[in-house]
Amino acid sequence: MRLSVIGCGYLGAVHAAAMASIGHEVIGIDVDSRKVESLSRGEAPFYEPHLQELLTAGVASGRLRFTTDVSEASGASVHFIGVGTPQQKDGSAADLTYVNAAVDALLPHLSAGDVVAGKSTVPVGTAAELAPRIEATGATLVWNPEFLREGWAVKDTIEPDRLVVGVGPSKSSATGEKTDPADVLREVYHPAIAKNTPFIVTDWATAELVKVAANAFLATKISFINAMAEIAEVTGADVTQLADAIGHDVRIGRRFLGAGIGFGGGCLPKDIRAFAARAEELGRGESVAFLREVDAINLRRRDRAVDLVAEAFDGSVFKKKITVLGAAFKPHSDDIRDSPGLDVAVRLHGLGASVTVTDPAAIRNARRLHPQLTYVEDRDEALRGADAVIVVTEWDEYRRQLAPEHAGNLATGRIIVDGRNCLDAGAWRAAGWAYFGMGRP
Numbered sequence: 001m002r003l004s005v006i007g008c009g010y011l012g013a014v015h016a017a018a019m020a021s022i023g024h025e026v027i028g029i030d031v032d033s034r035k036v037e038s039l040s041r042g043e044a045p046f047y048e049p050h051l052q053e054l055l056t057a058g059v060a061s062g063r064l065r066f067t068t069d070v071s072e073a074s075g076a077s078v079h080f081i082g083v084g085t086p087q088q089k090d091g092s093a094a095d096l097t098y099v100n101a102a103v104d105a106l107l108p109h110l111s112a113g114d115v116v117a118g119k120s121t122v123p124v125g126t127a128a129e130l131a132p133r134i135e136a137t138g139a140t141l142v143w144n145p146e147f148l149r150e151g152w153a154v155k156d157t158i159e160p161d162r163l164v165v166g167v168g169p170s171k172s173s174a175t176g177e178k179t180d181p182a183d184v185l186r187e188v189y190h191p192a193i194a195k196n197t198p199f200i201v202t203d204w205a206t207a208e209l210v211k212v213a214a215n216a217f218l219a220t221k222i223s224f225i226n227a228m229a230e231i232a233e234v235t236g237a238d239v240t241q242l243a244d245a246i247g248h249d250v251r252i253g254r255r256f257l258g259a260g261i262g263f264g265g266g267c268l269p270k271d272i273r274a275f276a277a278r279a280e281e282l283g284r285g286e287s288v289a290f291l292r293e294v295d296a297i298n299l300r301r302r303d304r305a306v307d308l309v310a311e312a313f314d315g316s317v318f319k320k321k322i323t324v325l326g327a328a329f330k331p332h333s334d335d336i337r338d339s340p341g342l343d344v345a346v347r348l349h350g351l352g353a354s355v356t357v358t359d360p361a362a363i364r365n366a367r368r369l370h371p372q373l374t375y376v377e378d379r380d381e382a383l384r385g386a387d388a389v390i391v392v393t394e395w396d397e398y399r400r401q402l403a404p405e406h407a408g409n410l411a412t413g414r415i416i417v418d419g420r421n422c423l424d425a426g427a428w429r430a431a432g433w434a435y436f437g438m439g440r441p
């Protein structure tokens with residue numbers, strides 16, 4: 001099939017490369033000429049495992065191309081919209097500027113019978129608002145949300161755990177006809193369909209809501225366990241044992257019960273805020289009012305991490321040399337958008353500490369945003385002379401591959417704050433470190 005993908009950021013670039021890898025002919029379109037040039041050379045503009053191989057193979061095969069010229073979309077019959085929907089600068093709602101611009105740019109190049117598939121995360125009601133313009137060209141609009149996780153984006157795109165397609169009112173009764181847009185999407189995702197991946201055909205509003213509801217649930221799960229961490233802190237309980245114990249109940253499950261400095265990234269924080277804002281617009285603000293609390297709990301954990309470091313020094317980090325292990329919002333990513341760890345680093349610096357940050361992938365991005373911090377590529381070099389160490393991203397380099405004895409030989413002080421509860425507290429204490437976890441005695 002011939003596909004176009006409008007927007008070649010995280011979502012679009014991975015989608016384009018993944019679709020080419022399963023045999024489609026794909027044109028990726030973006031307004032950013034530098035990004036297009038890099039992708040055209042087969043180079044990933046961000047760190048994502050396996051993306052590089054897919055891009056190289058796709059570009060070499062001739063099935064994957066990138067351009068800034070949206071008129072090239074006219075050669076495709078299915079058009080994916082994968083542009084960003086960031087948080088508005090002066091509010092908590094989603095900014096739909098890029099979605100609207102992508103649709104406007106695409107309109108003159110649509111033909112009757114084309115399918116436009118929205119993948120961006122949008123406020124419920126967006127598809128219904130965009131549809132008249134798109135359907136006036138004879139094309140059909142579906143909403144096909146994306147559930148990829150950074151670090152697993154390629155796998156999540158090629159082998160998703162479910163596919164959701166929201167179709168408009170006029171099409172929902174057209175099942176069985178060749179022009180059914182859901183069938184077109186079945187054809188696009190043929191390898192996943194062949195593996196019996198659940199394929200849910202629904203209406204636009206449900207499809208839009210599935211996406212934000214999933215992210216709201218995940219964020220709530222993390223904040224739930226972080227709320228338990230707050231209670232553990234005043235009772236002497238251990239939140240990791242608590243999570244293990246409740247996680248054995250299959251109705252609860254252990255995943256996403258990792259207490260620590262909380263969630264960040266380009267999705268969960270902005271999505272829960274946009275969802276709450278949209279619910280208010282709909283007159284149902286109270287239905288998801290708890291998401292404001294989820295957000296507040298999440299942000300409080302950053303304060304707690306800063307306090308833990310300060311408490312280790314009897315209240316003040318002024319002039320203390322603190323090494324921050326991690327900058328990315330999570331491991332296997334160079335993404336620092338709303339990174340809780342980087343926020344903690346910036347706050348410690350603001351309190352007068354001398355902060356050194358290291359990360360296996362995210363230093364370049366972190367330095368661009370926060371040039372006031374000191375960055376050191378080499379982990380051991382970063383640890384040398386530290387008065388205290390704080391782990392903020394649970395990369396294997398820190399979690400598994402850093403022996404407490406070895407770290408102790410490099411650092412000056414033996415204070416370790418485990419912002420992700422990812423270290424073996426017993427082993428660090430046995431090596432003479434004062435270990436402080438989040439919600440752990």
Ligand code: UGA
Nearest residue numbers: 146147148149150222256257258262263264265267329330
């Ligand atoms: C999230 C969702 O997991 C994806 O399903 C969704 O498709 C994506 O957003 C999106 O909307 O595009 P992602 O932002 O890549 O994916 O990251 P997650 O793996 O969800 O992690 C988010 C944050 O939660 C990270 O900062 C992570 O460190 C934190 N986290 C995760 C915890 O603090 N505790 C946990 O137990 C799990």
